Amino acid sequence: MNDFSLLIDGQLVAGDHTIPVLNPATGKVAASAPAASVQQLERAITAANRAFAGWRDTPFAERRAIVLKIIDIIAANQGELSRLLTLEQGKPLAAAAGEVSATIDYFRYFTTLSLAPEVRQDNETRYVEVRRDPLGVVAAIIPWNFPLLLAAFKLPAALLAGNTVVLKPAPTTPLATLHLGRLIAGAVPAGVVNIVSGGDELGPVLTSHPGIRKVSFTGSTETGKKVMASAATHLARVTLELGGNDPAILLDKVDLEHTATAIFASAFGNSGQVCRAIKRVYVPRPIYEPFCAALAERARAAVVGDGLTDGVQFGPVQNAAQFERLKELHADAQQRGTVMPGGGPVKGPGYFFRPTIVKDIASDSRLVVEEQFGPILPVIAYDELEEAVEMANNSQYGLAASVWSTDSQAAFAVADRIVAGTVWINKHTDRMPDLPIAGARQSGMGVELGEEGLHEFTQIKIVNLSKAA
Structure with missing residues (x-):
């Protein structure tokens, strides 16, 4: 046509x-x-x-x-x-x-x-x-x-x-x-x-x-x-x-496998090109390594390719300018953190970028501070909940956020402290036409x-x- x-x-x-x-x-x-x-x-x-x-x-x-x-x-x-x-x-x-x-x-x-x-x-x-x-x-x-x-x-x-x-x-x-x-x-x-x-x-x-x-x-x-x-x-x-740089905060009581699956889907849907996608994750240190491993396992299993091909889960990044920017963020993340195996840009025609998990990354790195709008996800460990809330709120953005816990009362208490137009609990990117959306800050x-x-x-x-x- x-x-x-x-x-x-x-x-x-x-x-x-x-x-x-x-x-x-x-x-x-x-x-x-x-x-x-x-x-x-x-x-x-x-x-x-x-x-x-x-x-x-x-x-x-x-x-x-x-x-x-x-x-x-x-x-x-x-x-x-x-x-x-x-x-x-x-x-x-x-x-x-x-x-x-x-x-x-x-x-x-x-x-x-x-x-x-x-x-x-x-x-x-x-x-x-x-x-x-x-x-x-x-x-x-x-x-x-x-x-x-x-x-x-x-x-x-x-x-x-x-x-x-x-x-x-x-x-x-x-x-x-x-x-x-x-x-x-x-x-x-x-x-x-x-x-x-x-x-x-x-x-x-x-x-x-x-x-x-x-x-x-x-x-x-x-x-x-x-x-x-x-x-x-x-x-x-x-x-x-x-724009948004949506944080997800895990509390100490979570179903790790279920949460990893849900966060992966909410971060990488549409190859991460979603205003309200999860853009950074804060995880309690005792479960940090197994959670990063669970995300990386899902990233390695992802099927990336031409959207017209049966079975493809993730298509390319939409345009060359965004693809080049993601490659810059990826290179910076390699210097400022640990890029887990299996992710990164794909060589060859098209703008393909595999889902990528980055751990042990500095909080002031570009990937954490900027909105990546693509399939690269930084995961940051925290020791005290107050620290996680402070890091989540340390942004010019305030589009949305999420809190993850099997303790709903604790999750509501954290949600109340986050600066965002929408805060989800145990989910992210859940949007309905009858629910108003409004961004905070910038x-x-x-x-x-x-x-x-x-x-x-x-x-x-x-x-x-x-x-x-």
Whole structure:
């Protein structure tokens, strides 16, 4: 499939030029994607603003019906969308199919919500309602690790709230999103959803544009700072879901084998390219060596390869820049710690990096301090619980964390002391569309998912009626 187009004002149009999209399993071109010019991006923003009044005034039930139609379209094309995800992102085909299924679930969840006015007071003197109005045009900027799922965090909520959308996929993973645009082009009123792919030069134009009333961005903390500064030029609302360096703390009472299996899965899913993946593990010294050994055993058994090959558990890293960065972190870890056998970059075509366990590593090493966003996991021993909590909190990030213990009371006590938007106990990366997520510190701003996530796409309006004679 090589027929990809931008979606602007209800029309499928060619880009100003094309950019190659590489298959990370081979390093070769999988397809050419359209790259919009700044003028085409302007057209998309103009179309979204023109369509806003009509979409805003469309009854909520009709907006919901169109979102449900989008869900039906995604479900009817799950196979081809999954294959495109694997080709451009690298994840195994089963994981890609899981992403498409989750995308459907997240879209569907938002259709169960309501934006009916909330009566706050109704007495002899006044009647007060809290209403939620749409904002206008929303810029939705999507990263390369979960192209469709993270669009589902933004697109259905924005549409149901009455906003119109300009959606920009990552330059390295535009294919599935563009194909979705082709599929829904006739199902959504012109200008309500616009999908514009292209290079990184489009982002600043989009976020600083006075025609954009909200920016919903998922990506790195450093880019998030630039997005926030850019949106501030016209005081557009922002929701920022940014980087994380999620700690996992094991207490002295754990089921070692079960915990090792769960932590391994939570650290290395999608080859570690998950914002809320476990990025560092703190383990009591008495069980440190056996726990490291258990993780290393699972790493050695991992099946890494092309996501289109049956039986593959872990695909490649998505792009060359991230692959090179991981190799730098790996080289630094070899100097600052002990890299356990079986991990590291794989020679040959593609961006393959085996799950890698690093023990006895300094707490100030790059692998511990930075967000690796890849399949390298540092494991650090501690002697006192206070030390572990202090190390876990010693970060600029605060996206999520987890505590592991068979003593739930002790685990809750530790969870209460961790600075993070989400703290799991005896699990990690458990996410549901009805549960709001929000990062602490430099891991983000605003809320996604849940009813709170829907409200992020609205303007509160208080209507206050006097009943006085």
